[in-house]
Amino acid sequence: MARNPTDRLVPMDGDLASTQQHIEPQTGPGSDQSRTEILEDGRIVNLETGEVTTPPDESVRTGGPSLSKQLDGDVPVVLFVRGARLSQHFADTLPAADRATRGQVGIGAVLPLLNAGLDARTQFLRQFTTNRLLLADPELFRAERSQCPDAKTLGPRAGRRSPWFVNAPAQDSPTDPAWVTEVLRVQRNAGATALVSATGWVDNAAPQRAMQHAMRWVSASRSQAPDEPMFVNLTFDHVWLTNPTLRNVLLHELVESSESLWYLRFRWPLTAPRFGQLVDPKVLDGYKELCSTAALEGKNLILPNSGLTGWVMSAIGATGFSTGIGWSEQAYADQPRFGSTRQNWRPPRVRYFESSVLHTVEHAAHLTMMGEPSYALCSCDFCRRLPLSAPTSAGWNKEVAGQHYLIATAALSSVLASRRPRLAAQRMVNDARTMVQKIASGPTPLAGDNLPKHLDRWLALLR
């Protein structure tokens, strides 16, 4: 594979110190209870002697697949997106996910550049080892001159911090190598281990032309990174998945192009409830066709901001997906317009992701589920810090619950690291359905937003 793109600096003293604080004993399922611990920087501590040793090759994270395996699409990949909240705990979350997945999943991170402070822009990704897939996303799809419904105009201050975003040319304007250089430079500076092309929203009004323009910018990006791993970075409205003409344009491009890495984001229709799953059968079918085509062509397809939909699609042919603790990291979707809806303000919900039903439920529903005899408490590093069995949500910590969600999602992906991922996923969804039925025969069935409505659709997809 390509040479390592990042001539990363040696971690600063502060970085090193902070990673050393997050020593996590190896307690993940299947990991042997040896008397050593692995630091985030890959070094090994002997708990008895206190001796710190460096593994033969420092660039190799112990217990995780190599970056080239991840880029070749040989292992499932899960990328955690840094959100507004909780970014400081990521140093804990990634190694915990490594343990929970027994090193069978490529656990990486995405830094959305726009809202990241200047420090985060140079330091966030550098806290991780370089054998992770680390992306710095320039979020160009919502650049001002894009046709994206969420196009964003930055104020003068924010604009000075992100000139590459403000200066993003319209896709149909002549390619501007200087600007492309700048977009790639910010990613390299951030410590990305793979780049994404200087492209964004692909409009659907004139699909063929819009796609050709986008690919023109992709080749402009490629010519400035001939030997580096670089994802074709495109964002579409979901009609590109549902409308056959648009979908054919997209799939034709995927098959035509010699590019092997694809980072494709789709703007979902309004998805209710928040933290629910995408259920539109036409969108799901479109995703399925995209993923199977990618798999047949040997392309590495990452579906950013797609949450558990990304997990199902990874069973069908995508290499992986990105998700995060907040809803906007889990899904890129149309938002309800406030004022036009009759929705009243409601207090923020306390939620918990239940692997056993593949759904995020409210705290009360979680308690109900615990009453079901076959329910197994999550044993991840974070759930041990949650009052999972407490009768009220008083001591509940949203951030920790969010970290549990990330670990649980990664653990689900480790199930896909098998020769028959589709079958493995089918079993999980089937089990979830059985669980829902069991609870339904009890005193308090799952109802409303707590009742998963996507399981049957997923089963149909996985068949």
Added chain:
Amino acid sequence: MTTGNTAAPAWNGSIAELDAAEVIAATGAASVAFLGRGSYGETWRVERGHDSVSAVKFILHSAYPQQILDREIAGLRRVSDPRVVRLLDCTIVTLSRGDRPALEFEYVDGRDVARHLDSGDWPSLIDAEHFVRSLLGAVAALHATETVHRDIKPANIALRRDAWSQPVLLDLGLAKQLDVETLTVYPTLKGTVPFMAPEQLRGESSRKQADVWAAGAVAHLVLAHEHPFLDASEAQVLPEELLKRIESGPRAMPVQVPAHLQVLVWRLLSFEPHERGSARRALREMEERDGAQPD
């Protein structure tokens, strides 16, 4: 071999515009022979010494855009595969009509597929399978350099030493290096109709997947001894008529053609470009199948 002034007609009857003396003067060859005429010029076999034989294509059409030629050459130079004719040199030669570009290719010793089929020389099924695999390999190698052939047909596939297992893609005369920067659209029908993909027949731009289609049509012909959509007597078919036939699907292959090849060829002849899959994918599948089979 002709060394006189008027070249003998090519095997297919085409007549040379240049004469042998002129070609000898322009190339410094010891002896030359006319091979045939194409849309932009003509090709001669040029022998400079005992082991220095090449095929030189003179671009006689003065309107042939230099830019296109340059791009074509850039693409060709990047292909280094025995299944694609090797470009040795590109020079400007002085002819009586003025200075013209000349492309010098390796001389492929062996007749093309069209001539083999015309003389009733069909491959065995085993040879045909080898042929299909190498043809897909040739297309994949070409595509890997972002070059599209756009005119794959039996006459543009030579068989090295007349062996079916050694096809060589010839005549990249219409091949252009793919450059999305130009967003090229072809308003007129180019290439040779019976092997044109539906998008080419409709006058849309033809891309790699059109080559995959053409390779599928050639594969069908060689495996089934029949064109997928046309009868032997229908060489002069009109694009609209062919498009209609394509819409109703290719004809069935004889039962003796192995099922996996039938499935593959049918896929290569899918109406939607993406459904054909890339040449690289088809090649990989054929190789995996071979690898999985005990010897």
